[in-house]
Amino acid sequence: MTVSSFDPKRHGYFGADIGGTLAKIMFYEPENDPTISKVREYVLSSTTYGSTGQRDAQLTVSLPKAKLHFILFETSRMRQAIKLIGSQNMLMGVKNISVTGGGAFKFAELVKEELGCVISKKDEMHCLIHGLNFLLKNVPNEVYYFANPENDEDEEKIVCDVREEMFPYLLVNVGTGVSILKVSNWDEFERVSGSGLGGGTYYGLCRLLTQAKDFSATLEEAVKGDDNACNMTVGDIYGGSYESLGLDANMTASFFGKMVMGDLYKDNVKEADICKSLLYMVTNNVGQIAYLNARLQGLKNIYFAGNFLRTNKIAMKYLSKAIHFWSGGEMKALFLQHEGFFGACGAFLDSEQPNGCESS
């Protein structure tokens, strides 16, 4: 499915993924079609900030004969955004918008009232897969991996082009929880596994164990911490490597195991150590479960996506290390440039009926 097969008069111009925390909106701008130029101009010139002081994220993807624009802002500002769109008459004749995420239900009434649009609710997982497949096919540099998975500090990325051989692949979506899907074709996917040990576990335990004021603050702490202040290594148990089993002395034998070794360790542990150890525990575990499922399904390509990875490079580096470790260097953790926007893109693509845009 390439971009040339799209008719915006049929598919419409918009897709949205409105989650509990973040709202992601995609708009489609074909060459020589002025329909949404007013939206584009407004959005691209806007300098609004969310309550956390983070600037709205914007991204533009150039395709042959069209552009995709993505914006991301806090869902708490959704009401304000809807009113602004209405007051500026930005949507003009648009009658129908495809939306996925919990907000598809929450904002349906308001959108109808203020904009005169009907929200067409779309299945989250279907939108995610469909949007991802579209970007994998149409964006040459969508996929990348880290050149050196064993070095946490080395952020060098290597881009790879998967357009000629996209399927099958394993998608590991790390949000609050973890879903693991085998994607066999454009619309063919199956949830093969998952885990309750995901982003919610990391941040939930950080909230119980530290004073960090928000998610970003826990990651800032994690970078500074020493995981071996919490974790017990093979060396801590055996005084060195356990050679007959091939276990290196530096390998983590037990996450938080040092907290059992005596009060001295427990009393001296820092919040930064706890954040780092939790992050390492969750990512290592997700990596292991992803690897085992990839082996079971006979898949080589493992993509990691999901909210937990947005602006979380340290988690991506740890996932890279985990896949490298568990696969004995045979597999790579693959990541995606347009992380966060697949749902919105998929909602746009999944409009089965004309969105009813009356062209001006």
Place this chain on the structure above:
Amino acid sequence: MTVSSFDPKRHGYFGADIGGTLAKIMFYEPENDPTISKVREYVLSSTTYGSTGQRDAQLTVSLPKAKLHFILFETSRMRQAIKLIGSQNMLMGVKNISVTGGGAFKFAELVKEELGCVISKKDEMHCLIHGLNFLLKNVPNEVYYFANPENDEDEEKIVCDVREEMFPYLLVNVGTGVSILKVSNWDEFERVSGSGLGGGTYYGLCRLLTQAKDFSATLEEAVKGDDNACNMTVGDIYGGSYESLGLDANMTASFFGKMVMGDLYKDNVKEADICKSLLYMVTNNVGQIAYLNARLQGLKNIYFAGNFLRTNKIAMKYLSKAIHFWSGGEMKALFLQHEGFFGACGAFLDSEQPNGCESS
């Protein structure tokens, strides 16, 4: 390998597994051989108590033409025990004792001084596997599973006899960390996987998050707790089941995910809820990784062993539920009657040379 193939004059009468916390000793008593009768009489009549007030555990296994006696006590009392054995001259002419566990190093000097015995140090994993294989082969009711894995309260056990078809199997040893071994034959095994998320993680996080005074106290709390006070379910996210993916509303979507949903949840969570949630998180995860490895290795029988399971029925019930869940009811978590004593038994079996017992 059956018991009749043993010559105590060659193998000796003792094996020990001296860990950081607990010491396990096995002694072998053939019919019509009075060599160790003094030890047996002393041990079986003893009513000593450890520092936690827990009576020393004793177990006797009757085999054709011999008995195996096991005792377990706190390693902190090891010095006292060695001196007692010396003063009573209980070991008589024994010159050599096979020992596994960290204590093989720690107590070597003292044993030589007080008892005139040389400690022969044995590999832990080898002793564990060898001892387990011996008991699987010689004890008809060694293996059991829980009749109803989905009901945490139902403790009905079903015994199964695996003596005719023992190999291959997967052994999941849950101690501070987790080792996963494929055992293909008597002395043929391989560590195929493992996890740093084990008993040390459970108790380490309990120590950071609760005031529970020891490991047993955390388990007592766990029984009383409500894991969904901490954990986010599929229903919490979607308002019900996610039917297109086959996810039930009651399924845990994120361990500790509710701690992210707002301060009200976080402020009202109890220590018992935290203990239960941690126990559920660790056991569910160990169960999932065990299941995936069993599938990858093409194995049906999964035995769970290790210190973490000793006197921890709630963890065994949760592991049963996890294997039932992840395998869609096709596999069972198998447990072992003589949990904790395989290392000592294996140390006894692994004496390659005459233990030098001068029979009286």
